[in-house]
Amino acid sequence: MDVGSIAQLxxxxxxxxxxxxxxxxxxxKAQDIQSSTATALIEALxxxxxxxxxxxxxxxxxNTTA
Structure with missing residues (x-):
């Protein structure tokens, strides 16, 4: 192995x-945004x-005999 390939690796x-x-x-960050959006939607109900x-x-x- 030469020095150039080691540096590239x-x-x-x-x-x-x-x-x-x-x-x-x-x-x-996306999970945090989804969590806050879901919380806001639930609270808005x-x-x-x-x-x-x-x-x-x-x-x-x-009735379980239908």
Missing amino acids: STTMAETGTRNEVGMAVLK PPVPSAPNLPSHLGNRI
């Missing part, structure tokens, strides 16, 4: 490491209205 390895670090930083005038026995049994 070293440079390529350093560039690959830098690319991986930048890629991970971008991924983490209106409260679920209660169903007035329904009997209290509704929803207590499931």
